[in-house]
Amino acid sequence: MTIEHYILAVISTRPCTGYDIKQEFEHPGAGMYWGISFGSIYPKLKKLESEGLIETLHHEETGRGKKVYDLTSKGWRELQKWLKESPQPPILKDELLIKVSFWNHVMLEDREGVIPHLLKRKKETEETLAYYTNWPKNGVSTISEFGMYTIQYVQKKLQAELEWIDETIEAVKGPAKPPAQDPSNLIDKKKERIKKALELEKSDES
Amino acid sequence: MTIEHYILAVISTRPCTGYDIKQEFEHPGAGMYWGISFGSIYPKLKKLESEGLIETLHHEETGRGKKVYDLTSKGWRELQKWLKESPQPPILKDELLIKVSFWNHVMLEDREGVIPHLLKRKKETEETLAYYTNWPKNGVSTISEFGMYTIQYVQKKLQAELEWIDETIEAVKGPAKPPAQDPSNLIDKKKERIKKALELEKSDES
DNA sequence: TGCGACATGTAAAAAGTTACATGATTAG
DNA sequence: CTAATCATGTAACTTTTTACATGTCGCA
Structure with missing residues (x-):
């Protein structure tokens, strides 16, 4: 499972911040969500932005500068492409x-x-x-x-x-x-x- | 999930080689098994042996030297201790x-x-x-x-x-x-x- | 006024995979 | 005799977590 694509999928539901994405991963796990740390999310967001898959919608000047990301047209197309690809076998460790x-x-x-x-x-x-x-x-x-x-x-x-x-x-x-x-x-x-x-x-x- | 303990558990069923352990992890996944590479297994076996949790039963002189490991008394006790500890929540990514x-x-x-x-x-x-x-x-x-x-x-x-x-x-x-x-x-x-x-x-x- | 939630980010460490190197044994 | 399986190991790379650093906002 590529975290990048999951991040794109979360943003597809609504424009959101790194913090919002982390919240989505907090849901008790049953296959749809699992823990991802901030140390993974923020670097990935930077990477996705540099690749032109997401863009900063708002960037607040106060504090550390809250950034709201949304998908670019390239990001929407990448997400559509990924959704059509055959899913990887599930990972289970119990x-x-x-x-x-x-x-x-x-x-x-x-x-x-x-x-x-x-x-x-x-x-x-x-x-x-x-x-x-x-x-x-x-x-x-x-x-x-x-x-x-x-x-x-x-x-x-x-x-x-x-x-x-x-x-x-x-x-x-x-x-x-x-x-x-x-x-x-x-x-x-x-x-x-x-x-x-x-x-x-x-x-x-x- | 600590791979170390899983390796101890596999050896507990019978003395075995690194190659044997890899086979155990090949079973199609449903929570009990998942892929682990040789690059993980062999270093872990060395580590477990250096910690005195497993020992080499036989070491063939031919070829690359097939090594059969078994648990030491310390290994059996460590495994018992781990089994009694409350299991981690399951990891699921689908x-x-x-x-x-x-x-x-x-x-x-x-x-x-x-x-x-x-x-x-x-x-x-x-x-x-x-x-x-x-x-x-x-x-x-x-x-x-x-x-x-x-x-x-x-x-x-x-x-x-x-x-x-x-x-x-x-x-x-x-x-x-x-x-x-x-x-x-x-x-x-x-x-x-x-x-x-x-x-x-x-x-x-x- | 002080706590918990909101919010971003980096560096070091840990964990595991991939690719490579090597060679014996066995079944057809 | 040759291909598949058995068998061990390392180094470089990738991925992700942990720990730290920083600061705001709202509310009781």
Whole structure:
């Protein structure tokens, strides 16, 4: 994902400042927004202006000089070109999934230790879902027909996540299950590896 | 997400080489895996070894010297500690969502131009879903009880995505809808902004 | 009058990718 | 015998974050 194009897209909805663009990226993340620092935004705005894709509409003389940018005709065309290009595959990194996935490889005697992680995510996901549900009714934001479709996607995805969290908490509270598949018996071997490593440590200490 | 901890987690399932670790990251992305280059992996392995978190089990003398790493007792403890820490919020960047979201801000006369993007994603998502469905039955991979929970999450999420894609294609093929919310009339203003920018361009050319 | 939000910017550091260099092993 | 896969590593480059520096405006 090229930040440059995302900045152009944000400006396409209305002329705005670097600070405004940062605000757009503050929305709790569900694929549409993620954090970008001022240290990224301001240099990019300078670059985009020097390339003639955006221009300064107003430049206040007071203070540090608030600058409102808008797209140039070149900027509109670049944005149209980018929108038509096939989107990159999504980038997803979810530490919760990784921790759950590796949990009983490592935390042998502590099945239920993941549950606090799942409950915390449940709360966060409920909050994000509430945010996206209220967004189109807040009386302030502009949400186009197509913007509404992406909100529907986010809602669907978050609801699926909440269902999964509840199911998984129940499953973890229940009895341990055998591995879904382990043709090389790696899970048994791993138990021995842990045991051996911890025994070595004890003999080192003595 | 700290790559270091992910590398420790991968090694926890079995002793492995840098090359093996890279393979683990090749699985089509659904939150559990993403691309990491050799240029990241090998320096990290050196760093982890110098910190005493992993050790070289075998070091072949032939060729470039294949090195098989395993966790040390310090490494096992570090991994346990990390697993217990609350996971970071997920990182999500989906260009498709952004392009859909901004589409009719910019592509005024071309509602159906997004459909190819949606169909392409549909195909990719179906492939990823098929991959995750077959993974626990491939007779080769180790999938623990908890690993299976994360596979269930990915399946749920991808199914929700497929449903959304179908619904959205139908909606886009149907008649245009008014904005879900636009209190400042930004969408009408935007049409004027585009028109003005393109007219300026014409007068520049003449 | 003092705090929080508004507002811009830079330099150094961190993190990761790309491109390159090298060579062994294995399956057809 | 040759192409693909296995296998390690470095240097230069790119991208982005962090930390800092600076100052205004509105409101309680």
